Amino acid sequence: MEELKGATPVVGMVGGGQLARMTQQSAIALGIDLRILARTPEDSAARVVGNVQLGDDRSLTDIRTFAKSCDVVTFDHEHVPDSVLRQLTAEEFRLRPGRAALRHAQDKLRMRTRNTELGMPNPRWQAVSNIDQVTSFAAETGWPVIIKAARGGYDGKGVWPVSDEAEAAAVVRRAVQESIPLLVEERVRFRRELAVQVARSPHGQAAVYPVVETRQRDGICHEVVAPAPGLDDERAAQAQQVAVELAHALDVVGLLAVELFETDTGVVVNELAMRPHNSGHWTIDGAATSQFEQHLRAVLNLPLGRPDALAPVTVMANVLGGQDPDVHGRLVHVLAKDPDVKVHLYGKEVRPGRKIGHVTVRGSDPADLVARAQDAAAHLNGNGVEDE
Amino acid sequence: MEELKGATPVVGMVGGGQLARMTQQSAIALGIDLRILARTPEDSAARVVGNVQLGDDRSLTDIRTFAKSCDVVTFDHEHVPDSVLRQLTAEEFRLRPGRAALRHAQDKLRMRTRNTELGMPNPRWQAVSNIDQVTSFAAETGWPVIIKAARGGYDGKGVWPVSDEAEAAAVVRRAVQESIPLLVEERVRFRRELAVQVARSPHGQAAVYPVVETRQRDGICHEVVAPAPGLDDERAAQAQQVAVELAHALDVVGLLAVELFETDTGVVVNELAMRPHNSGHWTIDGAATSQFEQHLRAVLNLPLGRPDALAPVTVMANVLGGQDPDVHGRLVHVLAKDPDVKVHLYGKEVRPGRKIGHVTVRGSDPADLVARAQDAAAHLNGNGVEDE
Numbered sequence: 007m008e009e010l011k012g013a014t015p016v017v018g019m020v021g022g023g024q025l026a027r028m029t030q031q032s033a034i035a036l037g038i039d040l041r042i043l044a045r046t047p048e049d050s051a052a053r054v055v056g057n058v059q060l061g062d063d064r065s066l067t068d069i070r071t072f073a074k075s076c077d078v079v080t081f082d083h084e085h086v087p088d089s090v091l092r093q094l095t096a097e098e099f100r101l102r103p104g105r106a107a108l109r110h111a112q113d114k115l116r117m118r119t120r121n122t123e124l125g126m127p128n129p130r131w132q133a134v135s136n137i138d139q140v141t142s143f144a145a146e147t148g149w150p151v152i153i154k155a156a157r158g159g160y161d162g163k164g165v166w167p168v169s170d171e172a173e174a175a176a177v178v179r180r181a182v183q184e185s186i187p188l189l190v191e192e193r194v195r196f197r198r199e200l201a202v203q204v205a206r207s208p209h210g211q212a213a214v215y216p217v218v219e220t221r222q223r224d225g226i227c228h229e230v231v232a233p234a235p236g237l238d239d240e241r242a243a244q245a246q247q248v249a250v251e252l253a254h255a256l257d258v259v260g261l262l263a264v265e266l267f268e269t270d271t272g273v274v275v276n277e278l279a280m281r282p283h284n285s286g287h288w289t290i291d292g293a294a295t296s297q298f299e300q301h302l303r304a305v306l307n308l309p310l311g312r313p314d315a316l317a318p319v320t321v322m323a324n325v326l327g328g329q330d331p332d333v334h335g336r337l338v339h340v341l342a343k344d345p346d347v348k349v350h351l352y353g354k355e356v357r358p359g360r361k362i363g364h365v366t367v368r369g370s371d372p373a374d375l376v377a378r379a380q381d382a383a384a385h386l387n388g389n390g391v392e393d394e
Numbered sequence: 395m396e397e398l399k400g401a402t403p404v405v406g407m408v409g410g411g412q413l414a415r416m417t418q419q420s421a422i423a424l425g426i427d428l429r430i431l432a433r434t435p436e437d438s439a440a441r442v443v444g445n446v447q448l449g450d451d452r453s454l455t456d457i458r459t460f461a462k463s464c465d466v467v468t469f470d471h472e473h474v475p476d477s478v479l480r481q482l483t484a485e486e487f488r489l490r491p492g493r494a495a496l497r498h499a500q501d502k503l504r505m506r507t508r509n510t511e512l513g514m515p516n517p518r519w520q521a522v523s524n525i526d527q528v529t530s531f532a533a534e535t536g537w538p539v540i541i542k543a544a545r546g547g548y549d550g551k552g553v554w555p556v557s558d559e560a561e562a563a564a565v566v567r568r569a570v571q572e573s574i575p576l577l578v579e580e581r582v583r584f585r586r587e588l589a590v591q592v593a594r595s596p597h598g599q600a601a602v603y604p605v606v607e608t609r610q611r612d613g614i615c616h617e618v619v620a621p622a623p624g625l626d627d628e629r630a631a632q633a634q635q636v637a638v639e640l641a642h643a644l645d646v647v648g649l650l651a652v653e654l655f656e657t658d659t660g661v662v663v664n665e666l667a668m669r670p671h672n673s674g675h676w677t678i679d680g681a682a683t684s685q686f687e688q689h690l691r692a693v694l695n696l697p698l699g700r701p702d703a704l705a706p707v708t709v710m711a712n713v714l715g716g717q718d719p720d721v722h723g724r725l726v727h728v729l730a731k732d733p734d735v736k737v738h739l740y741g742k743e744v745r746p747g748r749k750i751g752h753v754t755v756r757g758s759d760p761a762d763l764v765a766r767a768q769d770a771a772a773h774l775n776g777n778g779v780e781d782e
Contacts, residue, residue: 014741015722031419034442037722037739037751054422056444290423294734294756309730316704334403334425342697346682351425353402363425368682 008307010077014039015306018076020063022049024352024361025082025282025298028290030055032299038306042082043072050352051082066090073099080260080305081281084112102208102259102305103280110256111280115156115189124255126248127274129267130192135182137175140190144174147192153177156187165225167193194274196267200234201285202249205300205310206258213300213310215293217245220265220285226359229379230322232288232315235372237268245273252278261286261301284324284361289313291348291366292320317368323379325363328388331356333363340365340385347382362387396695398465402427403694406464408451410437412740412749413470413670413686416678418443420687426694430470431460438740439470454478461487468648468693469669472500490596490647490693491668498644499668503544503577512643514636515662517655518580523570525563528578532562535580541565544575553613555581582662584655588622589673590637593688593698594646601688601698603681605633608653608673614747617767618710620676620703623760625656633661640666649674649689672712672749677701679736679754680708705756711767713751716776719744721751728753728773735770750775 010016015038019026022044030051033040043059044052052058059075061068064087073079078100091105101108110117118131132143134153144151153174155164160180168174181188199222204214219234220227233242249264252275256262263283265276286297295303295311303310325333333351340347344367351363365382367375398404403426407414410432418439421428431447432440440446447463449456452475461467466488479493489496498505506519520531522541532539541562543552548568556562569576587610592602607622608615621630637652640663644650651671653664674685683691683699691698713721721739728735732755739751753770755763 010722013719013722027422030442031422034415034419035736035738036725037737037741039441039741052444053427054418054444056440056442056446058444303729308726309733311729312733331401334398334401337424338696341691341699345697345700348423349425350423353425353427 008077015078016041016076017302017305018043018072018079019051019082020069020072020079020086021082022046022051022058023082024050024354026051027054027352028287028296028350029082029282029298029302031290032296032302036299036302038302041072041076043069048355050354053353064090066093069094070097070099078102078305080301081108083281084108084279088112104257104259107256107258108280111278113157114154114277115187117278118189118191120256121252121275124251126252127272129194129274132190134178134188134190137171137178140168140174140178141171143190144171150193152191152193153181154189154191155181156189158186160184160186194267194269194276196269196274198234198268199276200237200245200266200268200273201230201283202245202264202266203283203286203289203297203313204246204249204253204262204264205260205297205304205313206253206262207304207310208259208307210254211310212250212253213295213313214246214250215286215289215297215313216315217242218285218288226324226326227284228324229376230285230288231372231376232292232320232322234268235319241268241273248273248275260304261297287350287364288320288322288366290350292316292322292368318370319372319375320366320368321372321375321379322364322366323376323383324361325351325365325383325386327356327358327360327362329358330388332388333386336386336388340382343385344378344382347378349382349386351386396465403466404429404445404464405690405693406431406460406467407439407470408457408460408467408474409470410434410439410446411470412438412742414439415442415740416675416684416738417470417670417686417690419678420684420690424687424690426690429460429464431457436743438742441741452478454481457482458485458487466490466693468689469496471669472496472667476500492645492647495644495646496668499666501545502542502665503575505666506577506579508644509640509663512639514640515660517582517662520578522566522576522578525559525566528556528562528566529559531578532559538581540579540581541569542577542579543569544577546574548572548574582655582657582664584657584662586622586656587664588625588633588654588656588661589618589671590633590652590654591671591674591677591685591701592634592637592641592650592652593648593685593692593701594641594650595692595698596647596695598642599698600638600641601683601701602634602638603674603677603685603701604703605630606673606676614712614714615672616712617764618673618676619760619764620680620708620710622656623707629656629661636661636663648692649685672752675738675752676708676710676754678738680704680710680756706758707760707763708754708756709760709763709767710752710754711764711771712749713739713753713771713774715744715746715748715750717746718776720776721774724774724776728770731773732766732770735766737770737774739774
């Protein structure tokens, strides 16, 4: 047992989004006092947590005040500046994951460098600071290539697929102007995208979830199928092995989500996140222990729960905001149409394309479950109603 | 769709206990704003709900103020005085369940009278106001008999098993002094105790859960086994039929829990509760839709979810307070010992014998699951530690 300030452990989560909101459901069960640092009282989590500090999640002063009232501080996003994390670490606040781990989820260049040192499966990649480096890289891999900002980006974007030298030059010019460090990656010819969640506690226990398939359109995750249909056992084991090794090597505490490409020959690491992740939302209804409960257990150094699936297949579909904000008005139809659908709404203001909730369906036939989850999600965002 | 005050439905729950606390987990998923009327900020639910009004759940003024901010008002206990409910009904607040239904959970005499009119299986019973009525009743049924307060009671009790005329006379004398209306019931020779939960919505949809076995010691529920092991189909159907008929006949909206005795020849109604109930806590981890989600759906007139069990058997054991308040300190051992155990703690101050949480285990062998659930519950309350 670690020392706590009181009889009830206080976990502070920086950020008031839907990840913090769903963490509250598990905190309630475990008798944990979840405290959040949110920007406004209208934040998704601030609506459902009693213990809210309003403040700026980039401010050292605000986070320090927050951290003083908590036994452990964790995060619902990766946006706390490294300088703030460094200072809080020096002041011996208990940050989980710690700064050294978190930097690999904040900085893509650091992640690729470390992955390469560890022998993890990466796409071909290179740090770049001028257009000549990009064109000579592309001469080896072929166009298109993917330029990425190591941190941040501009115009709300940090990843740019570019088809030729002219497109690449425009990205590099703008990034150099704004002092954004860049890397370039080959465009991986993948069969599909996969993801693995692993939880790790400070004393090194790890629990890995089944490998899932994530289906993206326009760069947005639309559906997750758990487990990934037809994935052979050896490749599933390889993907889980990558996640577990990364969690240990990077000293992750809490949840690590590893997004992967499945290629003809294996898997390749795409992105990392060190927190509960959209690709793990299926675990609330579909696994013996949800990723949110698992994250809380890990950051409090409690034994981890079983990550086993409860049904042969679980499908999660994101609900994206549509034109009409009256989501509750449509809920009645969705619940009436398919009593097996589990609905999760985030209490967020509806804006077109914004993730405002998700739905889950358990069963055994992936195609049937995907169709039903898509149908429910489309009805909730108002896009499905005209189809009938 | 019923008219709401805003875009997000606001469900007000009178009472700040663990039932309101667990309702919050489902409100978060459904995007419902749960508001509670609690007595203190330390109440179990007040610790985890953002939207708390502090006040007295017996005061017309406090409940009226509370009700004005809600679309629907429901209850986590039966203790709101009938006079308050009558006035709120006259003022057209939306109370669910309504006063006419709720009176059958508040008044045992009314419940027995109505049950008899409806032809429901009752024990032999009779309203009594003097000792002679009790002794002539017992002359027919044999001693012991059970004397019950129709409402309220004294010294924290409202049910008195009495073995002879002297014991009965003492109870009747005290009750008459305190103007407590009484009834007497035969002591049912039962094989075991059962319970059924049914949800009913305002437009009459009903969803009934599997019949469970409840195991009591010293009048306190210790374990619930779902479904009741070895219960024959016909008797299970009879029990469910009783619950559904009562829900319709009494015009219940929300959850109805019917506690039953199983006898050699059938089932007999023992008690009613019109809210989520301890005998339904297994549904959080063990059913497709938890009783808390089902209650919210019902009181908002949303379509009900499937009540199906997720595993062949689920066992719930209550965690009762022991001598040592450090429940969190023991949680680590419980989670380490059995990773299949789901723990639910209520954030309540630990007092010996008080319900402070529950545990659930899913599987297939009732005896094994009961042993594991008992073991986890005993460890959490500090009584199991010495056994090892």
